[in-house]
Amino acid sequence: MTVLILTGQEDVTADMVVMHLNAASVPVVRLDPADLTAGAALSGEYVHGSFHGHLSTGGRLVSIHGLRSIWVRRPGVPAARAAQPSAWLTEEASQALYGMLRGCTARWMNHPDAARRARHKPWQLRLAQRSGLPVPATLITTFPQAAREFAERFPDLVVKPVSGAHPQEPPRAVPTSRVAPDTDFSAVAYGPTLLQRRIAKRADIRLTAVGGTLMAARKETPADADPDEVDVRFATSDVPWRPAEVPPRVAAAVHTYLREAELAYGAFDFAEDADGTWWFLECNQSGQFGFIEVETGQPLARTIAEWLARPAPRDHEQTDGRRTVTP
Structure with missing residues (x-):
């Protein structure tokens, strides 16, 4: 399963954590919401009582249900780099991205609602x-x-x-x-x-x-x-x-x-x-x-990487993405 990091490509602090994830052979995808419609894409299908969603960035495709954890590090404003950015597009992109992610069982650091x-x-x-x-x-x-x-x-x-x-x-x-x-x-x-x-x-x-x-x-x-x-x-x-x-x-x-x-x-x-x-x-x-x-x-980056690398909760263990405060 994959770790999703929401941050910019220039975030050198996130690089410190990615290095430890790579060393542990934990798949990691880095996506900046600012790149939506301009290098990053999303899709979600709600059919017959089930949901299937995917994210694409940097030539990689990842299943939303295949995420073990989501690190909301320093995400950009959704769709800020779109060809024609607007407040409307930002709100649309934000609700689409974070709405889909809220529906998976991944562990959050930190859940957007708790962070706000x-x-x-x-x-x-x-x-x-x-x-x-x-x-x-x-x-x-x-x-x-x-x-x-x-x-x-x-x-x-x-x-x-x-x-x-x-x-x-x-x-x-x-x-x-x-x-x-x-x-x-x-x-x-x-x-x-x-x-x-x-x-x-x-x-x-x-x-x-x-x-x-x-x-x-x-x-x-x-x-x-x-x-x-x-x-x-x-x-x-x-x-x-x-x-x-x-x-x-x-x-x-x-x-x-x-x-x-x-x-x-x-x-x-x-x-x-x-x-x-x-x-x-x-x-x-x-x-x-x-x-x-x-x-x-102090091994802060390694400790964060270890927390992110833990398995996602099973569906019956989590109904709200905020229930992620574990040792």
Whole structure:
């Protein structure tokens, strides 16, 4: 049976996983939904109570019922490279592709429905609380007065986007920034604003979860670090990421989070304070892992490949593609 990876051909992080699948002689097909009608094709037939579907890309034809797992890695916008792309064609291609794939018994990393829900940061924060993870005091608001009162209660704040990258072309990451003490907050009325108590961190933590396997990496904050550099993605520090042990209570809470979120993969970001507490910041359901593997040597790509290579569930074991969160 075949592993289907939905991503672009230029995705070098996916290459790391493909290498391990090839080494294990596991058939793998890589398809970018952006290529539909322009190098990639699909077909599905629903006749006499049965379904038969096929995908074609790069000269290869694969049966949808012959898929053991589907890795939704970094798929392009469906039919974006069509001869005459349009919003209508994108919606048609999206419903055709993902609708057919939802009908098979393959294991998902991650199921599109679970992934869509997991992107919502307010939902993440509440699930993290319910799962037992410490969450910094947070306010999401369009009320300027609420922001002012929150700043009085928690004078040291950061501001970050609610949704993530700014939707320009190409998308631009918006850094988490420290809030100036004299901020007026009037502009809060023009759009939802996420304010969060700043954690005086001694390290950043990236915990990568693959099924039931958890691997954490730690990046220590230098003693002379600029206190205004609160976003590790944009910090000037050259301190490397190093492997770290996952505290048992954190591990238990992360497993609960993954189970409730119905995720097979998650990249968790934490801030470690002076007491050693790991404060939950977010969980990216499709977060990058290549840079962590390169710096720490942790076998993340191999672990993902092993999860993808497992057999698909039998029909009677799975009626909903989201039931794929297994160790």
